[in-house]
Amino acid sequence: MIPRLDAAKIAARDPETMAALKLGVEDVGVLIIHNTPISRPQMNGVLESYREFFRLPDARKRVVDMARTGSNRGWGAAGSEQVDPAANPDFKQVFDCGFELDKGDPLRAQGLLVYGDNQWPDLPGFRETIQSYYAQALTISLDLLRAISVAIGEDEHFFDNAFSRPMALLRGNYYPPRPDWASDRDFGIAPHTDYGCLTLLASDGVAGLEVLGADGQWLPVDAPVGEFVINFGEMLEMWTGGWVKATMHRVIGSKEERISVPMFFNPNHDTNVAPVGADKPILAGDHLKKRFDETYLHLKEAPPG
Numbered sequence: 001m002i003p004r005l006d007a008a009k010i011a012a013r014d015p016e017t018m019a020a021l022k023l024g025v026e027d028v029g030v031l032i033i034h035n036t037p038i039s040r041p042q043m044n045g046v047l048e049s050y051r052e053f054f055r056l057p058d059a060r061k062r063v064v065d066m067a068r069t070g071s072n073r074g075w076g077a078a079g080s081e082q083v084d085p086a087a088n089p090d091f092k093q094v095f096d097c098g099f100e101l102d103k104g105d106p107l108r109a110q111g112l113l114v115y116g117d118n119q120w121p122d123l124p125g126f127r128e129t130i131q132s133y134y135a136q137a138l139t140i141s142l143d144l145l146r147a148i149s150v151a152i153g154e155d156e157h158f159f160d161n162a163f164s165r166p167m168a169l170l171r172g173n174y175y176p177p178r179p180d181w182a183s184d185r186d187f188g189i190a191p192h193t194d195y196g197c198l199t200l201l202a203s204d205g206v207a208g209l210e211v212l213g214a215d216g217q218w219l220p221v222d223a224p225v226g227e228f229v230i231n232f233g234e235m236l237e238m239w240t241g242g243w244v245k246a247t248m249h250r251v252i253g254s255k256e257e258r259i260s261v262p263m264f265f266n267p268n269h270d271t272n273v274a275p276v277g278a279d280k281p282i283l284a285g286d287h288l289k290k291r292f293d294e295t296y297l298h299l300k301e302a303p304p305g
């Protein structure tokens, strides 16, 4: 059973809800939250903005193609990402945007790609809608991480310092209807775990997401517009010494097109996400860069020879 939790009750630290949260984090690896500050009409607006973008002719999307930059922000065409080396590149398209450092931020001087410039399409209202959602999704994600911290017996503010300049990435995924040519190695998004701490995932309500259960079975996870699926990422698994497991998930794709909107809640670049007491630090920025380099075709190293 996937716990479905009321965000207002989480915020109030309602004991029953906190127990269900703990179960969702430790045993199930996935949960659903509803009654967040993001209303259903707002979410519909966000979904519609992405829909409009993905409907643009490829020539207009190419203007913001991430493959033209060394970064990972903007449009990712179908086939631009391969999350599972055993599968073919995913047939989804994406649009990614991320955290913008203040003009005077000394981190800027380092030219880190994880804080690269956002690229915005020439589409009235798109940037405003997406950026305002980005800010709200950050707040909801941090609130949830604080509650998780409490639920697993840590201090509420254990993670706070790590999110002052988060490498948080907001993505719109567009899954066209599953193509006729698709084989069993072709996916909307192939099996993978997300790279960061947690993912706040919205969708247009079309089914498609599946999560791998402890029993080895793929379990469909559906949430209507206005509710969010939460799964956990590799950095949280490392940071908690394996207490929280990163959730394996995939989308095979169906006859219906589908849009989903994950907020990948990644910490500051310089965060040490190694377990407490580990002899070597693991920098969040290094882990993220490694995973991007492994999965984005335009960032992959050319094969030797």
Ligand SMILES: O=C(O)CCC(=O)C(=O)O
Pocket (backbone or CB within 6 Å): 171, 173, 189, 194, 201, 203, 208, 209, 249, 250, 251, 259, 260, 261, 262
């Ligand atoms: O579309 C979904 O429901 C999942 C998307 C996903 O797993 C991802 O973008 O990492």
Ligand SMILES: [Fe+2]
Pocket (backbone or CB within 6 Å): 192, 193, 194, 249
């Ligand atoms: Fe994912």
